[in-house]
Amino acid sequence: MGGNAPPGSLNTLSGVIVPTCENMWGVLIFLRFFYVVGHAGVWQALVIVFISFLSSLCTTMSLSAMATNGPVEAGGAYYIISRALGHKLGGAVGTTYYLGLSLLAVLEVLGAVEVMLSVEPALDMGMPAAGAVRVWAIVLTSALGGMVWGGMQLVSKLGLFFAAVVGLTLMSYYAGLIAAPLPGVSAAVTGLSATTLRDNWGPGYTDGVTFSDVLSVFFPCFTGILSGANRANSLKTPATSIPWG
Incomplete structure (x- = not known):
């Protein structure tokens, strides 16, 4: 059951663009961006986005240069970096990246469980909030682990479905933004409003929250920028797909 996709079976869309977007358009965007804007305000939130984007841009440009500088084999970002810069630096970056992805997975799972319990409180099954979060987090993590165990082909196929769900969610968000305010909805939801923007x-930092704290909440969204490199050996043309994707 386990294993990777056959070498050369994924194209730029399914192997790079979709997984990268999925990792970046996750729970943190939908559940934590209000925290970022609420504390940092609009202009500092834009600065945070720019800093994160600039960091990712430098990373992707460097990775693209290394990916096009020779054959790409199994090992993802570690292999590409270690081949170009040596095993010591590749190992250090690869380990850091692994830990970052692991922590990102924790954030995403906890965020998903938070939504589940807020939408359907009965799912706590009478347990304290902390206990319910732990139980459902274990269940969700186990389910995700089962999907990964199915191999890269299964993950890529499911990725297309999840990407469609995320796309529909984004469309619903912007449709609601344009249509607001709506009858029966909180007056705080003003829609497009110059007054609200001003x-x-x-x-408006409170409770000891600083710019660095807010940046640390948002920046993990960009950890998934190397998702395409992780599938390098499963891409038909990694030297082309990674830079373009």
């Missing part, structure tokens, strides 16, 4: 333009 009122939230500046920062």
